[in-house]
């Protein structure tokens with residue numbers, strides 16, 4: 001049977017905050033846009049974001065975008081690109097107002113303005129007193145934002161392909177991206193979408209680790225699609241472990257809990273963060289708090305029968321604050337830890353949370369790759385959101401800056417697509433061999449016979465990632481890990497499905513996701529092995545210091561031959577002066 | 587523990603049937619974990635799920651006759667044998683996966699977005715905390731469909747009656763002090779079906795995993811209609 005084809009001006013893969021904010025820009029033009037999502041849009045993982053989105057609105061305490069910029073540069077451990085960071089922190093303010101106009105039910109202050117809370121790593125006046133910069137809709141900010149953006153797209157009649165799985169990008173011999181091969185999950189039928197511009201907005205990849213705050217669907221599909229199209233991934237060694245996941249389960253307890261006055265204690269009831277971060281204490285940057293918790297547990301001061309976690313105290317805040325500001329947390333605590341946060345502390349331990357690295361882009365969302373001594377744009381390809389790396393988070397992301405990133409750069413990508421469509425009025429000719437390669441990825445799973453199960457390989461891969469590319473990383477542990485991971489990758493061709501049915505075959509979807517997990521996971525482990533310093537989330541006991549002389553540079557991992565390359569950090573902002581690297585203390 | 591799950595593959599089965607599985611249940615196991623364990627035993631078993639924490643709304647199923655979100659339903663609270671079926675009243679696509687198109691259409695039919703006719707201010711539209719409080723219990727809906735698919739009126743008239751989810755959403759915008767389409771919204775709800783097919787049977791309230799109360803929202807809409815008619 002001939003492959004079905006559809007043509008659109010723009011194709012957006014992903015309907016989380018990034019994809020939907022790109023789509024809404026295009027919806028206001030006469031461009032024909034397709035938004036593809038493997039789940040119904042409001043099920044995207046943006047829905048799970050709790051704490052809020054940063055913008056220097058100064059509704060609660062004095063603030064301005066330049067302070068926000070300083071905190072972000074410092075938080076990034078000086079690996080973030082300062083032009084992109086300036087852009088994001090300036091854009092934050094109109095972006096949040098636009099969200100509000102789009103209907104997001106933000107919590108309010110007595111004067112009717114948007115409520116803002118304190119989050120880790122925020123300061124006034126370039127490192128001074130704590131700031132309150134995180135705009136919140138109770139502790140359900142992501143849900144509120146995602147639903148409002150979806151609703152606005154429904155108003156604008158955006159063309160959605162719900163429950164379609166993107167398999168691979170289609171490209172021509174010059175490397176230009178022509179669209180993607182997708183599959184309708186309900187029927188199992190492939191569909192080729194040709195587009196003049198394609199935006200990857202596929203979100204995170206937390207599922208590469210066994211214990212994670214990320215949803216089942218966060219399997220790094222977009223990053224793996226980019227790798228297979230010959231595009232490198234940038235700064236993948238920087239993976240954030242959120243300090244407060246529910247112990248043993250991984251569900252997130254937002255930093256907003258500590259922003260509202262919650263704090264951590266060890267088995268002696270000691271408020272141990274005072275030792276690790278005398279000023280910021282429990283609101284130190286995430287990498288700092290995560291390492292502190294792991295150290296407490298390693299040194300025998302953990303709580304519980306296994307002494308394998310610490311406690312997050314909230315009960316002193318009183319029922320009123322907890323139910324008003326943190327209702328979702330109270331609910332999750334009850335369900336998953338059997339603890340009512342109003343009366344008892346919550347058991348917590350770091351959980352794999354957020355990937356700082358991703359597909360390299362410029363501040364317009366255009367994907368860029370090395371070329372000669374410089375860089376060039378990949379024609380027809382954009383990336384935005386957690387799967388992209390602009391890089392505003394550098395080595396460590398601040399809480400509340402990711403929702404901001406996805407919205408600001410989702411919007412910027414949408415706007416740039418509009419511009420590019422003015423120049424590129426026609427579709428490029430289709431490249432049949434690229435379509436065949438993509439189709440082969442799908443038909444490969446029709447092979448019958450004995451083999452390894454998807455489940456078995458996936459479980460082993462995720463465990464290996466956790467053990468060998470987790471919070472603390474030594475040469476020995478990581479080198480062994482990379483070998484094991486590569487051995488698992490070599491076994492992929494032996495994996496077989498037993499279910500070859502067409503209709504809503506979730507086993508096949510998981511098989512396709514497994515390949516993506518493997519490619520993305522190896523990018524993380526390999527980049528981590530090669531970076532011989534400690535910076536932000538990447539913490540190496542064997543190279544405990546940050547090494548600006550040798551390592552203040554972005555890493556680029558290529559799938560072909562597991563090859564590494566590096567490029568300089570962009571330290572020059574757009575209009576203000578550079579923040580030179582300093583020791584990062586909180 | 588013994589589980590009976592509904593199976594149906596349109597390629598090979600004439601009708602849905604129940605299949606038994608034995609699942610070992612450790613302390614704190616959620617129903618989603620049990621379904622995943624069944625999928626481990628038989629990879630052809632299909633159901634939707636994602637976040638695992640009750641926020642994405644993917645994994646609504648019918649358990650021992652009641653609609654629930656699998657990921658936040660402790661197995662220990664369920665009576666053995668645990669019977670898991672797809673949502674009632676919806677066309678079955680496969681196993682526990684149903685076609686929710688009509689449910690989404692009803693949601694879209696109530697114009698679920700903020701309407702503002704005044705020019706937008708440069709900053710936020712102001713809203714008092716008291717006015718914002720009116721949205722609590724409304725905006726948190728995760729579109730899981732537990733309510734509408736347990737509503738008898740929606741079973742009989744899914745193309746004409748909006749159903750509790752969509753009506754809750756209608757009220758969410760009517761109740762928003764920033765919204766400026768009250769009259770249009772109320773006019774659009776007139777007629778014997780869209781709103782008035784609700785017979786206050788309250789199934790929807792009992793099943794909502796987020797503790798929301800669509801019946802109350804429906805009551806508010808009716809009261810506002812009366813007030814505006816006077």
Ligand SMILES: Cc1cc2nc3c(=O)[nH]c(=O)nc-3n(C[C@H](O)[C@H](O)[C@H](O)COP(=O)(O)OP(=O)(O)OC[C@H]3O[C@@H](n4cnc5c(N)ncnc54)[C@H](O)[C@@H]3O)c2cc1C
Nearest residue numbers: 014015016017018038046051052166203385386400402403
């Ligand atoms: C529990 C939790 C709490 C968080 N809290 C905060 C917070 O308070 N503040 C903050 O700033 N950040 C927070 N974050 C981070 C932030 O929420 C995420 O980084 C962000 O929402 C990612 O948005 P996105 O649009 O890039 O991707 P997502 O929202 O994950 O969307 C990805 C989209 O891509 C689609 N997709 C993926 N692969 C495919 C494929 N192969 N085919 C078709 N479609 C595909 C999915 O269906 C989905 O629509 C939190 C993260 C987690 C996990």
Ligand code: SF4
Nearest residue numbers: 737784785787788790
């Ligand atoms: S109260 Fe109304 S909407 Fe709710 S279940 Fe009953 S008839 Fe349906």
Ligand code: SF4
Nearest residue numbers: 727728730731733794
């Ligand atoms: S009202 Fe409750 S049951 Fe109904 S869709 Fe929303 S969250 Fe689900």
Ligand code: FES
Nearest residue numbers: 636637638643657
């Ligand atoms: S899996 Fe998301 S609500 Fe259950």
